[in-house]
Amino acid sequence: MAVVDTEFLEDPISEAGKGYWAGVGSRLMRDPVTMVCFAILLLLILAAILAPYLGLSDPYTGSMIKRLAPIGTEGHILGTDEQGRDMLARLIYGGRLTLFIGLTPVVFAFFIGGTLGIIAGYAGGWLNTVIMRTVDVFFAFPSVLLAIAISGALGAGVFNSLVSLTIVFIPPITRVAEAVTSGVRGLDYIDAARASGASTLTVIRVHVIGNVLSPIFVYATSLTSVCMILAAGLSFLGIGVRPPEPEWGLMLNTLRSAIYVNPWLAALPGLMIFITSLCLNMLSDGVRSAMNVRD
Amino acid sequence: MFQYFLRRVILMIPVAFGVSVICFLLVQIAPGDPLTAIMPVDATAEEQAAMRAAYGLDKPLPVQYAIWIGNLFQGDMGKSIATGRPVANEVFGAVQNSLLLAFSAAVIAFPVGIFLGFLAGYFRDTLLDRIVTAISIAGVSVPNYWLGIVLVIIFSVNLGWLPSMGAGPGGSQDWSWNWLHMRHLVLPAVTLAVVPIGIVARTVRALAGDLLTQDFVIALYAKGMSRGDVLRHVARNAAATALSVMGLQLGYLLGGSILIETVFNWPGSGFLLSNAIFQRDLPLLQGTILVLAMFFVAMNLVVDVVQAAIDPRITRG
Numbered sequence: 001m002a003v004v005d006t007e008f009l010e011d012p013i014s015e016a017g018k019g020y021w022a023g024v025g026s027r028l029m030r031d032p033v034t035m036v037c038f039a040i041l042l043l044l045i046l047a048a049i050l051a052p053y054l055g056l057s058d059p060y061t062g063s064m065i066k067r068l069a070p071i072g073t074e075g076h077i078l079g080t081d082e083q084g085r086d087m088l089a090r091l092i093y094g095g096r097l098t099l100f101i102g103l104t105p106v107v108f109a110f111f112i113g114g115t116l117g118i119i120a121g122y123a124g125g126w127l128n129t130v131i132m133r134t135v136d137v138f139f140a141f142p143s144v145l146l147a148i149a150i151s152g153a154l155g156a157g158v159f160n161s162l163v164s165l166t167i168v169f170i171p172p173i174t175r176v177a178e179a180v181t182s183g184v185r186g187l188d189y190i191d192a193a194r195a196s197g198a199s200t201l202t203v204i205r206v207h208v209i210g211n212v213l214s215p216i217f218v219y220a221t222s223l224t225s226v227c228m229i230l231a232a233g234l235s236f237l238g239i240g241v242r243p244p245e246p247e248w249g250l251m252l253n254t255l256r257s258a259i260y261v262n263p264w265l266a267a268l269p270g271l272m273i274f275i276t277s278l279c280l281n282m283l284s285d286g287v288r289s290a291m292n293v294r295d
Numbered sequence: 296m297f298q299y300f301l302r303r304v305i306l307m308i309p310v311a312f313g314v315s316v317i318c319f320l321l322v323q324i325a326p327g328d329p330l331t332a333i334m335p336v337d338a339t340a341e342e343q344a345a346m347r348a349a350y351g352l353d354k355p356l357p358v359q360y361a362i363w364i365g366n367l368f369q370g371d372m373g374k375s376i377a378t379g380r381p382v383a384n385e386v387f388g389a390v391q392n393s394l395l396l397a398f399s400a401a402v403i404a405f406p407v408g409i410f411l412g413f414l415a416g417y418f419r420d421t422l423l424d425r426i427v428t429a430i431s432i433a434g435v436s437v438p439n440y441w442l443g444i445v446l447v448i449i450f451s452v453n454l455g456w457l458p459s460m461g462a463g464p465g466g467s468q469d470w471s472w473n474w475l476h477m478r479h480l481v482l483p484a485v486t487l488a489v490v491p492i493g494i495v496a497r498t499v500r501a502l503a504g505d506l507l508t509q510d511f512v513i514a515l516y517a518k519g520m521s522r523g524d525v526l527r528h529v530a531r532n533a534a535a536t537a538l539s540v541m542g543l544q545l546g547y548l549l550g551g552s553i554l555i556e557t558v559f560n561w562p563g564s565g566f567l568l569s570n571a572i573f574q575r576d577l578p579l580l581q582g583t584i585l586v587l588a589m590f591f592v593a594m595n596l597v598v599d600v601v602q603a604a605i606d607p608r609i610t611r612g
Contacts, residue, residue, distance in 0.1 A: 137313030140592045141584075142550025149318075149584045152572035153325040229438045233554050236440055237569055252441060263448040270441025278436040285432070 027290040034286025037279040044276060048095030057086035059093040059246045068262045079265045081251065082258055087265065091272055094246040098273070101158060101240065101247075102228035105165035110220040113170040117177020118212060122185055122204060132178060138171040147230050151239045161240045165231055169223055176219045180212040218288050225280040232273045248273050299603050307596055314592060315367070318585040319360050322577045372582040377574040382582035385567060390586055393556065393563035397548040399480055400487035404548075405541050408492045412499025419504050427496060434493025439551065443486040443558040450482060457482050460560035483559040487552055491544040498540045502533040535606035542598030546591040 028034055047054065057076075062084035069080040071087075078087035120131040138146065150164035184190065185208070193203050232249030234240035241247040243254065251269035258266045338346070347353045351362055366373065372382040415427035451459035458479050506512065506529045515525045553565030560566065564583050571579035 133309065134313070137310055137317065140310050140314045140595070141317075141588050142547045142591055144547075144553060145550035145584065145587055145591075148553055148568065148572075149321055149580070150324075152568065152580055153321045153577070155326060225436055229436075232438060233440060237554065237557060237572075239572060252444070256444065259444065259448055259452055263452050267441070267445055267448060270438060270444060273438045273441060274436065277438065278433065281432055281436045 024287075024290045028286060031286050031290065034283055034290075037282040037286070040275065041279045041283065044095050044272075045099060047092050048099055051089075051093050051096065054092065056089035056092060059085060059089040060244055061085065068258055068265065070262055071265055071268075078268065079262065081265075082254060087268060090246040090251060091248070091268060094248045094251060094269065094272070097158065097241050097245055097247040098228070098232055098235075098249065099276070101161050101165070101231040101235075102276070103224060105162055105231070106169055106220055106224050106227050108162070108166040109169035109173050109223075110216070112166070113173030114177045114213075114216050114220075116170070117174040117179075117216070118181045118204065118208060120174070121178040121181025121183075121212075122200075122208060124182070124185075128178070128182075131174065135171045135174050135178075138167075139175075143168050143226065144230065144233070147234060148237065148239070151234050156239050156242050158241060161231060161234050164234070165227055168230070169227060172223065173216065173220055177212065177216045180215050181208060184208055184211050214291060218284070218291060221284040221287060222281075224284065225277040228277045228280060229273065296603065300600055303596055303599050307592060311589065311592055314588045315364060315585065316360070318581050318588065319363055321584065322581055323356070325575075325577055367585075372585070373578040375571075375576055375579045377571075377576040377579070382578050385579060386564065386582050386586050389562065389564045389567040389583070390590070392561065393549055393552050393565065393587075396480070396483055396487060396552050396556070396561060396563055397545065399484035400491070400548050400552075401541070401545050403484060404488035404491035404544070405495060407488070408495025409499050409537070411492070412496035413503050415496065415500040416503025416507065424500075427500065431493040431496040431500075434489050434496070436493075437489060439486055439490055440554040440558050442489060443483065443555055446482050446486055447558075461562075483552075483555050483561050486558070487548060487555050490551065491541075491548060494544060495537070495541060499533065499537055502536055503529065506532055535602045538605065539598050539602045542594060542601070546594040549587060549590060 062080065064084055066076070066080050066084040067082060069076050069084075071077075071079045073079055076086050076088070078091065081087055081090060116131055116135075120128040141149070147164050147168045150167055151160055154160040154164060190203060190207055193207050198206070231240065232247070232252070235247050235249030236253045238250075238253065241250050243250060248269040252266075252273075255266040255269065344353070351359060354362070363373070370383055372386065374380065375382055375385060378385070411427045411430065415424040418424055447459045450457045459482070461479055512525060512529060515528060549564075552561075552563060553568055555561070556563045556565030557569055564587060568580065568583045570576070571583060
């Protein structure tokens with residue numbers, strides 16, 4: 001492999017990158033709706049992480065005499081669930097698993113799908129055919145159906161949910177990464193870099209990744225809200241998180257029998273899912289317009 | 296046009312093959328023995344072996360696949376492990392109910408979505424546009440299984456206007472077109488319609504907004520064409536894209552109905568699927584997924600062909 005000094009190539013790119021990201025940052029700061037959504041998400045994540053230090057009741061121990069206490073009860077500000085466990089504690093602790101299972105599959109899928117798509121888009125030929133035709137097959141399943149099929153076959157559990165949701169989100173990310181990469185591949189500066197003797201890896205690392213990463217990233221962020229809803233949906237169906245763990249989808253399921261006794265309490269865990277997914281969607285839209293990426 | 300249709304059908308074959316392989320593999324990734332659910336605890340080794348042979352589980356995987364796909368072409372999807380009844384019978388009855396629900400949701404969602412999206416696109420950057428945009432973001436963000444529960448709380452528990460579960464009075468499973476049955480359809484169909492309303496409104500808003508600023512629209516106004524006639528031109532240009540989005544949404548409705556069917560105890564494919572999951576009835580799981588996925592593949596084909604029929608640019612490209 002020819003030794004090529006790429007220092008001089010990277011410098012101007014990182015300089016240009018800094019200016020671009022600073023621009024995106026300042027545009028985001030001037031967008032109040034996006035910033036509010038960002039703040040709410042940050043608050044939910046921080047509360048979930050710091051839950052043991054917030055002085056909450058134990059989310060696992062209930063009391064048979066205090067079952068389904070209404071919202072606003074003394075000592076239980078958001079009431080208690082069907083086993084007399086404090087709702088506020090369970091909702092905050094519930095964020096841990098819900099957010100974890102709702103967000104990590106997209107991160108995994110971003111790396112796996114992004115890699116596959118860049119390989120397919122850059123290599124072309126038979127490798128492209130193999131990868132993209134396989135992806136096409138997965139596109140034949142609506143995402144809800146695919147997630148339920150895999151999780152249903154694998155059985156309940158946190159790890160199985162992560163696996164099935166990652167599989168669900170790899171194909172769409174691969175498809176976008178492939179499209180963006182094959183677009184970039186035909187541009188003159190790639191030919192120029194290759195003509196100057198840069199190895200394939202260097203061209204991909206320096207010239208391709210830098211230019212395809214942000215559109216793939218923006219696309220991946222737009223999937224987080226769907227992933228959240230699906231992850232909680234799997235638990236709601238009973239094929240995600242196992243009881244007695246606090247998790248919003250599972251709580252929504254176990255509280256369903258309470259809708260005739262204490263309806264609005266039963267709706268609380270779902271409200272948390274809704275708020276989170278709404279904020280994720282608005283944040284993703286905000287970032288997209290700040291980065292000026294058109295789809 | 297016919298050539299295009301033929302090419303699309305041929306392209307569908309490898310996808311359908313892949314779908315069948317995935318459905319076949321679903322049973323293989325499942326942990327444990329598929330027969331544990333029905334095998335007596337005290338079964339001897341010979342009895343177990345006989346049982347495995349009866350279900351064809353003693354043969355190598357590719358052979359099992361070949362047998363499975365061969366039976367499939369004869370309409371035999373195997374027997375449900377839990378009930379012993381043919382999977383095909385169970386699945387087709389349930390899919391009919393799911394289709395009824397999905398089409399009802401589409402009948403609500405598409406006109407509402409198109410109307411809202413067109414309003415927003417036509418009156419861009421007005422208050423109306425913002426309201427519609429907010430509705431569509433909320434629509435695509437809401438976990439619809441939760442929305443279903445909220446609607447039950449409002450309309451069944453508090454107001455008592457509509458039933459909260461089942462497809463007919465007294466838990467009847469047979470559908471008929473009268474109000475006694477149709478009132479059971481209202482809440483699940485409305486719940487299921489919310490996500491596609493958001494997506495269709497979003498698409499139509501973007502399409503209308505883009506088209507209305509294009510040169511040909513200005514030219515049509517300039518030559519003195521009336522507003523209604525100009526809008527007809529715009530609608531024709533938007534139709535192909537809008538139809539393809541709606542066609543895909545119809546497929547998603549069928550998949551998305553699984554969670555909604557669980558909320559409302561609707562006796563459709565989703566209900567069947569969750570039963571199959573909890574009873575570890577893998578042949579039933581496999582058969583239900585296969586039928587739903589194949590339906591989605593066929594739906595994609597129909598969408599592409601209809602789109603090509605409306606927009607001649609597609610077959611030429």
